[in-house]
Amino acid sequence: MKKPLSIAVKRMLRRGMAALCAFACVFAVSACGADDADGRIRIGIKFDQPGLGFKKNGTYVGFDVDVAKYIARKLGYSEDQIVWKEAPSKQREAMLQNGDVDFIVATYSITDERKRVVSFAGPYFVAGQDLLVRKDEKGIDGPEDLNGKRLCSVTGSTSAVTVKEKFANEVQLMEQPGYAECATALFSGIVDAVTTDDIILAGLASASRGRLRVVGKPFTQEYYGVGIKKGNTKLARNINNAISEMIKDGSWKRAIADNTKGVDYTPDAKYNPPKPKEGEK
Template identity: 55%
Template structure:
């Protein structure tokens, strides 16, 4: 009797072990999040057309670029953990390892390259203005003199225009870009300034479709890169993924889908490592 009891118990243990092993194999074969494999990606949560968190999920050009890159790195969409990357936090997040990479309208410059590495660039943007669709009075930066020029509180965009290009511009600071858009629509301001890609994203929202247009002034060059931790081998892998995204036309499709409704005339996809000053 004792032998039979031990044998039965052993059989139960063996059955459980086989079952657990089978489950483990299925998880790995599945390749989804059940296998525990994750990648953490930093994006903006509040920039329509580029990186926005919505009740339906995450949308925007940066999101599409990051998702494509993640796939090339071996991660499915359900294996991505999105992290909000505010402008002031991006270098710190990479240095601490809070994220694997950041795609968040992240302009490459000398000061940032001292702290982190960049793959790309993957988009060449420019500082521009957004005006009402029926306003043809602003055709050059000088035309902003005596105009009410809006940007968000703390932004350097409007100040740059005032200091360097249009010293008589009447600067207006609003708490958000959406507030600037409302002011533009109500004629409380004449123009909103920041990167053209950001302006196109906001103007592409359904509520504003057809009401605004980009001025096409190209006042600065903003080379958007994907930030990685200093010395990370991800830089080379991400560059390979970006080159493939351009080659198979997925890059242009992402631009058209997210920024096209604002009649955004994008620059050609930049060459990897080619920083336009």
């Protein structure tokens, strides 16, 4: 006849089982990823960039959104399995590192500094930093006219960094949390121009109904990548294949045209469409 277990032993067993269960849960989540946990995929986009990533009456529209939907479909997810997460510029790296999203499509320029903490797939688009001005502006025809001007860009963006590096002694830079705030400052005359990537400015100009215009003299190249967790080469390869298919079947070109209607904008043919090879090694 077996002796009954002592209360102390029972407690030890319960604690051991609890610890084992906790370990199993952590292992399962880390092994499967956030998307496998409930059959959905979490994608970071901008919510405040007309023409790219914009939240409108509970729906999400823009070129980045179209790219993200295409990638998700090729990864095996329907549109109703996508959970959209807002990804402000200064929070993108943390969102990927913390596992808040599976990937980010949010005008996310590939830079060596960012690649130290996250990885990228792509690029899916090559933009160029440009200037957005009021329709009747006569004194700004390019970056050579910025001396003494007031510019607005977004905190944490590569555009703001470029202004500080190239025009620090020439311009007054106002940094805002989003481009909608910059556009408002431009409308009200607080700043003379908004500076960021040309396709972002084209979206803002389209939304302004003719009140704003893009100068059309880009002075950088910005390679937009799909942000993913550091070292995930398999996901990078799958995303790159999806981008290549989007370019090949014409969906890429249609998405740009659909999201820049009413604006005289054409991507720089010297760099577009790009060849997505980032992150595979």
